[in-house]
Amino acid sequence: MIKEFELNVLPEELVNAEILKKTVSKRTGIRIDTIQNLNLLKKSIDARKKPISYRIKVELSIIEENNPSEDITSEDEKTQNTVIEKYKDVHNAKPIIVVGAGPAGLFASLKLIEKGLKPIIIERGKPVSERKKDTAQIIRQKEINPESNWCFGEGGAGTFSDGKLYTRSNKRGNINEVLDIFVEHGADQEIRINAHAHIGTDGLSSIIKNIRKTIEDCGGEYHFETKVVDFIVNDNEIKGVITQKGDKIEADSVILATGHSARDIYYLFHDKNWALEAKPFAMGVRIEHPQELINQIQYHSRDYSSLLPPANYSLAYNYKERGVFSFCMCPGGMIIPAATDNGQMVVNGMSNSLRNSPFANSGMVVSVKEEDAKEYYQYGALSMMKLQEQTEKKMFEAAGNSIVAPAQRLTDFMKNKTSFALSQSSYLCGLIPSNMNKILPEFISSTLREGFMDFGRKMKGFLTAEANLIGLESRTSSPVRIPRDKDTLQHIQISGLYPCGEGAGYAGGITSSAIDGINIAEKIAEKKIN
Ligand SMILES: Cc1cc2nc3c(=O)[nH]c(=O)nc-3n(C[C@H](O)[C@H](O)[C@H](O)COP(=O)(O)OP(=O)(O)OC[C@H]3O[C@@H](n4cnc5c(N)ncnc54)[C@H](O)[C@@H]3O)c2cc1C
Known part of the structure; x- marks a missing residue:
């Protein structure tokens, strides 16, 4: 039998699994020898009054007295082995352009692969290891590199961050899906439990590289040091993008996930008279x-x-x-x-x-x-x-x-x-x-x-x-919104163009941007399949 409980425990009661089991048994009245497994589902610090405690949610697998041989496998264990299988081979699949390799662009790309579509990721900055050298150079020379810095490059503004993974809005989508993807790519399981989960810059850098490996192994493409400077449009339908090198990359769907600091993109829209707010x-x-x-x-x-x-x-x-x-x-x-x-x-x-x-x-x-x-x-x-x-x-x-x-x-x-x-x-x-x-x-x-x-x-x-x-x-969230249709999520004038994430004004933070990316990829897949 599986049962969930919420209770407060002292910090010293949470440092060790055995002590925690004893505490939970005492507080819930469930005999310790009948607790086969204790799964910590959530924890948050409650510092409002003394003594400070943790508010925790636990799942207990309890052996029923009349059925002692019952084998209880937790939901978590059941799902663990299936996660990566969801990604398809998309080497020869239909291409979708994703501009920007921040949380919105990367999570959109993973969802596209899950749906059998091939992401072509175009990123103005560099892969994470090279980007690290550029940020060190910024500190040494006190000069900003406009293409590779704390906001631009693989992983976007989220890479060299605190990596806090909570969002104020739970309505936007499935936060657990985002946390699961982080864990699949190397984050500590702890992020699923901690109400104030964070990863940290050191953790994020390797997770971002692991996400690249998944995307490339499945057949997705990355184009680093490639900046989108214009769009190819025919009769208000997107046909692709033009890069700073003058290359044309074609596709009939473009996810625009360029973040809140890509002012050149806002100027481009403004010059074209495309809707902005x-x-x-x-x-x-x-x-x-x-x-x-x-x-x-x-x-x-x-x-x-x-x-x-x-x-x-x-x-x-x-x-x-x-x-x-x-x-x-x-x-x-x-x-x-x-x-x-x-x-x-x-x-x-x-x-x-x-x-x-x-x-x-x-x-x-x-x-x-x-x-x-x-x-x-x-x-x-x-x-x-x-x-x-x-x-x-x-x-x-x-x-x-x-x-x-x-x-x-x-x-x-x-x-x-x-x-x-x-x-x-x-x-x-x-x-x-x-x-x-x-x-x-x-x-x-x-x-x-x-x-x-x-x-x-x-x-x-x-x-x-x-x-x-x-x-x-000053870069708390975007000062501009790129308006999109609330049902199709496409730009209100240009069909096939999907403004996405923080830069579009529909997210603020790593988790909500990732969720927005997922939502948009799902919309594109729906359209391609129907
Ligand atoms: C130092 C710092 C700490 C932060 N800490 C946290 C935190 O702890 N928790 C949290 O939730 N959020 C944090 N944030 C905010 C968070 O990083 C952003 O909300 C999130 O990264 C937005 O995701 P995004 O994918 O929409 O855009 P971004 O992450 O900004 O990614 C946009 C990407 O697009 C690329 N790009 C831009 N223009 C072009 C172009 N023309 N062509 C090609 N590529 C282009 C950029 O190089 C960039 O890689 C932090 C931000 C910073 C800067």
Whole structure:
């Protein structure tokens, strides 16, 4: 007999399978000798009150007293061996162009193969190992490579990230399918269980390579260092793409999964008069505290270092009908330069699987509405992107035309004075003391100040001189939407063109972009089969 239970256990009761079995037996009243198998299905930290505990969901395989020889095989074991078999040989199958090898493009490609279609992946950046060398070069030379950086290249913006795998929206599709594919390609089984699952940059790099092996072994194709610069269209029907080398690649379906930083694609649509919409997004700074301080606040001063992961937080406040919130919090992480071209100052956060840096960083961002971009209305649907672009430029200029990042102690920001000296930071390109109040648009700095007051009340010790604000956090989600038909998922004017993932404005994050890729591939397969 299989039964599921939800209960709270102490961190020390979760470190060892035997101890956990005893605890579960005691709490559920099920005799320990009748528990044949204990399967941990979900866990999340409950730090709201002392003592801190884990909320867990377990599945017990229980031997019934009158049927002691019953052999119970868990669902997981039954499905394990069948997973890779789902992928078909597509060497000679119908080609579908996939532009962009980020989570949306890669998960779409895997689904296409499952459905018997051949993905032709076109990626402006390089394979992950070469891309790593380019990001190291960016730090050494303080110069952005516009084709190979933290956003562009194999795996997209998701490769050198924190690899958090949760999404706020469960309605978009099957999250478990995404997690299963990650596990099939080398992620730890733990991601299926942990409510706040994360993989880390080190894990993601090898998973991305394993996904490439699956795609290529099945007959899919990759074209690296190949940028799409135009589309082939006949009577509003897509016929293929044109690359920067002038090559034409033909297919009657194109998945456009170029991410939120491919501004050239938005300009291309704009120049062609193809439908685009301005989209609200969020912008602000990244805040960095010592991780130890965040642990003390969140774990109520008790040292849980051997039992619990580095603590995270999630904060939100509403001020005058405008949201201010933490975004992409990275415990034990580091801050990286995330610009995609020179003349831009953009930061973001990443971590390794162990999350063992001494710093905790998080975006602290304010919602940006269409009316905030009045100054740029002449750019139509690109007005929000223009505001984003100009703020990045201003931040770059404030750093002396460099990707050394403008920074300010949090307490100095609240007092509106430039910091004399800064706290230690993980940001590898260096910091320059600045006054964010003078660089950020006023509606952002004033809302941030109100937000920090509230966050200081919610987390005692958060509002401290030990924290630096580092700018600019601007690539939170796409400032543009490429509209698509809600049933066919094709662009509303160009049939066969499928705007997909974060760049199209239909996802935000690794998991939701992957789900969007899967959904689009399924739509294409439906159309090809019927
Ligand atoms: C540093 C960092 C940390 C992050 N951490 C997290 C996290 O922990 N959890 C989370 O959920 N999300 C995180 N994100 C966000 C997440 O990475 C994105 O939401 C996700 O990658 C979007 O997926 P996508 O496939 O839609 O686009 P992208 O991942 O942006 O991929 C787009 C791809 O298209 C390629 N491309 C662009 N233009 C062209 C062209 N013209 N021709 C050919 N190829 C092109 C790009 O090179 C890129 O590889 C992070 C992002 C960054 C930068």
